[in-house]
Amino acid sequence: MKKSAYIGWAIGSFTSAALVSAVGLLHLRFMTDSLGLAIALAGMLTVAAKIYDAMTDPLMGYIGDRTRTRFGQFRPYLLGGGLLAGLSMILLFNVPGGLQGDSMWLYVGFTLLLYSTAYTMFRIPYLAIGRAITDDFHARSRLMTFSVYGSSLGSFAATSAAPFLLARLGSDRAGHGHVALVLGIAIALGGIAAFLLLKERHPVEAETKPTGSLGATWAALWSNKPFLCLMGFKLILFSGLAVHITAIPYYTRHVLHVTDTALGTIFAVQTAMMVISQVLWVRMASRFGRRNALVSAGSLCAIAYTVWALIPAGSPFPLIYIACALSGTASGGVFLGLYTVLTDTMDYSRRIQGENRAGMLAGVFVMVEKGTSAFGIFVFSTIMSWTGFVSATGAGAEEQPASVKTGIMVTVSLVPALAAVVSSIIMLRYRLPETAKDEVEPQASTLQPVGVQSN
Template sequence: MLDLARQTPPTQLGRGAMIAWGIGTLGPVTVLTATNALLLRFLTDNYGLAAGLAASLIALSKFYDAFADVAMGVVSDRTNSRWGRRRPYLICGALLLAVSIFAIFAAPAFAGERTRLIYMALVLIFYATAYTIYNVPYMAMPGEMTRSYHERSELMRWRVYAVGLAIIIASAIGPKLLGWFGGDAAAYAKMALIFTPVVVIAGLVAFLGTAHAPATARAVTHHTMGEQIRSAARNKPFAVLILVKFVTLMSLGVQAVFPFFFQRILGVPIAVLGTYFFWQSAMFLLAPSLWLLCSRRWGKKRTFVAALALSLPAWLSWALAGHGEPLPLVYLRGVVIGISGSGVILMGQSMLPDTMEYDYRRTGLRREGVFAALYTTVEKLSGAIGVALVGMLLGRYGYVQSLGPAVAQPASALWAIRFAMAYVPAIITIAGMAALLAYDLDERKLAAMPLPVGPVALG
């Protein structure tokens, strides 16, 4: 019988490095969550763009970002500096992200729609570039920081804690700030100004706190980018994980429908949305230890499936909600979806460095940047499709945009909002569970693979 205790590398990371790296996700996730949850409504109800046009603009910026991710992955793999291959980009990316969120939500009120469109297109490209510069090297770091199968889950637990805190900042506190500041276009600018120091400080903490964490040096290779991408695609566990994340991460883009649903279907102030996201985010902070225990007992794959399945009743129940819905029931859905989302993120993130380790043992190459880039590329593409789907539904069924004051919506638009809120996430969840059936990498299979003595040919 295989002795996993002997085969698995010992713990290398200190708690401080884990926490610091986890805090590093506060910046990008705060900006990502704010744009996913609030940007589409800002563009339609405060910036005067049609719903379909606004959604297409957001989606196109994410498609651009997807192509930039791969280039950034290769750049970080090939970087040599006194601070390592990845860490310098944490500082640069954090500063650019802070500028981008303010530029988005403090957009000048140009009189012409075409001018507003051009400005927002340029700013969203800038934001996409900043996100890529930070997030691709950041997501490559776990593959270097530890080779312990279970320590990866422990490391990712601290990231999930930070994700929960970021969601509280962006989705719970954000809407409340909008309500306090009056809910107009100027309120969005004030909200963004409050978020900017959070983004900068998080990047600085991650940079300083991981100074002594294990890292790998650049390996000289003559393989082209295309050869490496094709080789990565032949990594079956990674390919399956990418498919699962592509499907499930569409729910991030679908979050764009939340402000519409709470205002138009539930008929509640936007501050209630903030409270909903508070309860959802609180579960992100409380549930990771439970999911970590489940993964040690059931394995990561089964835990991932269980986490997805937990959210199904909550998503489908939105189809029955309407005006007068008791707020405790609204918040209960947030609790369930938050517990589920905590497990989904924890398992998906902890399985990513497993596939990086599998690739290293299979090829002898240390190319965490390429894998992180492909992973975040899928994240952008799926999020773009989710946002575009919401925008297309609203536009197709007659949602009426405005420059601030609320306008009455046709029954068809209200049906589209309800469909996007309840049935689209449920379909996404079921598809993700089905895709996970093909994932076959576990601790025993990984430990049975010998460590390579050097790079091998990419056949």
Template structure:
């Protein structure tokens, strides 16, 4: 058992709520395209699945360039609003517009439709970077306390749960509101609705963090890229955390891309996507206090291992859905939800620990560079989930279509859907457990610097 002194919280409840509401953005922008975009292109715009996978993946590769740049710029920003919040505002004013355009549904099909979606998704990725990178850098600068970071971030996870409900329940409900699979008009309405929610949540976070404390190093790191990357290369905790996050988010992105297909072809109803996500969201909303307690009881690494095992176990168990039916599928997703809740809370809390430890050791403010690089690599790797699933569909002989000309999928395609939703993601998740064993960052032995007792 690992214990650390209990300190008085240094981040007010109002700031915690203000920060947490921004997760409506970070969760929704990842989940809605991950859940619906591949299906939207293959089943509404007649884009071949392999090309649709490329379209979903290519703009995310751009993150490898833009995210570290935004992080570096935010580290060096000097303003009366602090180094991070000006970037939150910039993202708030651009992301909702770009997101809506992705699902605007112009009269295009095939390759022209793929090019249009690719350009709009590239703009979305750029606007998202302006907001997400500074947003993720903030917790490591709000408090020095090892366990308060987990407590602070549980509020974020509650909002992620709510955002997941919007992404997995409301968004598909609107998208499929007209007919069994929906129409271009219903997808357009969904895009507009989600864009308005994004605008409200992002501005809410911008104003809600106005009084956020800044406890990080006051001096920005003005070294060149070579010096900064050399320092990051020597940060083993950061490197292993990044590998861990990449594997876990790759599995998540595969499952998101597969979910509508799993609902339609394995369970037998496109509308099952909504109930599956309801089963996923419930644990994320209800189990946060449990995961905070487990992190204190067994340290964050121990809690992460337990969470990943639950995540992977539920995913593997879903392979038996054709034998046991829809109710069984929902029970396995419930187990997955419990695991994902712990995985995501521990990931963000560990990232905040790495950022704080780097500032303490270096005396420099480079949370933006660390977070930008972490986010870029994680996002770039996880975006391959849709591509991998698209390739699995193509190998299985999946036939693309338009609503006016539905097709009967071959048995091999239905089997490919099941494998892409269960077996492959489960293997990736279990591999992440082995990587977690290499993460070594521990809580300080004494009182946290700067913590009030």
């Protein structure tokens, strides 16, 4: 496989991770602490956009499965989606100063829908094209490590570099706009690069178009038991993760009372551990099977989230770094496992059910991701509204009630820890019949960490 495929795959992962991480981490707080929107309204707008986003994911996959162009089946969407994603990033955080009242929340709602459309247009084809890069069962694990590297870099840009820059600029409304401009340009360039570097292995004419209706395709997906098990794992785990991620910027500002420099440091440590841990997770998958490695990663998530509850607000360092390191290591295993197992279920669908439904499978995969994100934001914003959160303009309220701080602690630690335990139990039921030997009783294989060649 060409090196350009590895690079393009990493860049594609960077593009989607930078977009979704920046919006997921900063936009809700931007609406409540800089635009002055009530947290219930801000949460409602975000959740509505996420629901729309999730509903369009299978449709995008259905369209992608039936697309045939001279540029490829999925590649054109990488270019169009990447450019639109960059534009939406800029518009989200650059709200015209003259907007007030209804005009402001209408603008916010429109830009959220634009962002959702762009992310779907890019993310679904990107995941679907992964099956077309290589057929080799073990080579995919090596390829997917590049996805983790790319997403780690994208997450670093959005969740570490951006908060560092915000701290320098004052974390106010104007500062968010400047940071979004930088990120938007990077995201657009990433979409262009992914389009140029990623090539589908076979001519699109060689792949027969699926013939079933949308309803028949849904029925076929419901009969794909390994895929459903994977989605159950992701649904529960990512619901908890969404609550955790949404709570963190509020946790650092209103519980720890530290600047956004600390917020950036938290995600820098997590990102570093995601990258470093790839060697460990690839070896675990090779020795114990992908399913078992993914269960181990989910279990480590539960431990990591529990540690967050033990951090003393008065002197959070260095215990907070331990929590970050554990969270990053666990996330590295989760994302590597999810991507590799997803491509396995795509092959299972093609072998057993007779049609290539990579686009629809990717659509449902991301739909679950979007749905859990909406659920997480809904849970967090509802709890904050119940506990009496005080919205503000500029850089946020000086002090929040004690009830709000308690709610933040519950959402940053206890809820995601419980979700991680339940999801790990669900994943124990995963079986891939035609490769059960590889998944449950792995032999010594050629699977090796990135950069290590087999003799």
